[in-house]
Amino acid sequence: MVAYGTAALCYTLICFCLISGTECYGSGADNTLSVQPGGSVTIPCYYDSKYTQQRKYWFSDADKIKIFTNFTNETVSVIDHPAQSLFTVTMRNLTHGGSYFCVVENESLFETYINVQPAPPDVSVVSSNVSGDEGGNISVKCLYSSAYKNKHKQWCRYKDKRCYTSQNSSVEISDDERASFTVLMSGLMLEDSGWYFCSVDHLQAPVYLTVTAVASVTIHSNTETTNDEKMSLWLPVSAGLLMVIILVGVCTWKWRKRSAEDKKQIKYNAPDTATVPPEEPVIYSAINDENPNDISLLESKANTIYSTIEDLPGCEASEEPFSTRTFGEQKSV
Known part of the structure; x- marks a missing residue:
């Protein structure tokens, strides 16, 4: 430098x-x-x-x-x-x-x-240390005194002794023919890095050029941008999926709870057959009222079994039970 x-x-x-x-x-x-x-x-x-x-x-x-x-x-x-x-x-x-x-x-x-x-x-440069990105451009301004305005101007590289006197595909030299000429290098490559000099007649002004690689940086930047874009898209999608899962879970839980309550209610309202008492057995007695003076009837008095007949709901009970009425008649004999 x-x-x-x-x-x-x-x-x-x-x-x-x-x-x-x-x-x-x-x-x-x-x-x-x-x-x-x-x-x-x-x-x-x-x-x-x-x-x-x-x-x-x-x-x-x-x-x-x-x-x-x-x-x-x-x-x-x-x-x-x-x-x-x-x-x-x-x-x-x-x-x-x-x-x-x-x-x-x-x-x-x-x-x-x-x-x-x-x-x-008599010859100098505005900046003796310039830099540019690979594939980019750099500009170098070379100054000279009035005594050298008509002298031959060149842009040369120290290493290979290559000099440029007019513009070509990669180097353009423009002279204002008063006090300076400008060198424009385009399409820079990494191997362009090195020492150059502005040359006016036999005078030289050294310049060091640094070319920086940008391909890896660009790829990294594009990868980061792609990742950022994917992340910005994935976050709302993930949030939406999470909400759907939560809603489905809540609805499923409520449905199961409602089904359980309905089954419980149906079971509560149904009659329990196991708790209905069985009907008591009815014992019937033979009553003979054809001949109240029959001695055999009196002899079998001790063996007579009486039964109480209760009225079932909805039945009239105004008359005395048949067995009681018969027994009274027998007692009067």
């Missing part, structure tokens, strides 16, 4: 490929980077992937100091990124310039010249 102080900067890059391995940019041309006092800059140093295990360092031609990768202090950081086949050098609070070198030990190097000057930068 690139960071600047109060102003953007112009860049000088002189690349010497002493031994094959480090990718060269500019082919030895005089490229200058200008930084305002107190400013900061990050420089990408690419190398061939076969040198991933080699030691790398940042070398100052002025004080002959080597700063190896994965070192950081208040003024400089040198960090290796083997997955990207590069290491980056970030210099902060710059007060003086000079020649610096990206070095792969015993293999290759290239030189960078940094000029610290108070003059306004």
Whole structure:
């Protein structure tokens, strides 16, 4: 990533490929980077992937100091990124310039010249760190001074030295021919991430592009949305089914209770045959009234069995029982 102080900067890059391995940019041309006092800059140093295990360092031609990768202090950081086949050098609070070198030990190097000057930068960028989503677009605005309005403008990638000078299917460059040109990249892919630079004549301004994958996020979002929609539909349906079940249960309980009460009432109203007393046996007696003076009748008096005949409900009882009347007649003899 690139960071600047109060102003953007112009860049000088002189690349010497002493031994094959480090990718060269500019082919030895005089490229200058200008930084305002107190400013900061990050420089990408690419190398061939076969040198991933080699030691790398940042070398100052002025004080002959080597700063190896994965070192950081208040003024400089040198960090290796083997997955990207590069290491980056970030210099902060710059007060003086000079020649610096990206070095792969015993293999290759290239030189960078940094000029610290108070003059306004001839080439700079509005933002030196941009990002976009996969499949989306990004826009980079490159600024230049009036002295360079008629100079050749390009948008280049450090890693493969590919430069765009006019619009195509993925990159569009539009120059207002006064103070800026704009780079529009569309249909971004993950492999588009990396270091680029705005180029005006021999001047360069570095830009780091980050492309973020969004496919997994979109799928997750769609899944959550689908789940939310299913839940919003299922809740009222579940509530409705629960109400139906409750109503059916209540109706069934009431029906069973009513049936039990009806059966109980019918049983209560029906006559209980087991409690009706049996009819008492009726004993009949033979009464002979043809001859009241018959001695045999008198002799059988002791053996005569009397019975009481009760009137049944609804029958008249005005006359004396027949057996009682007969007995009186017999008594008078």
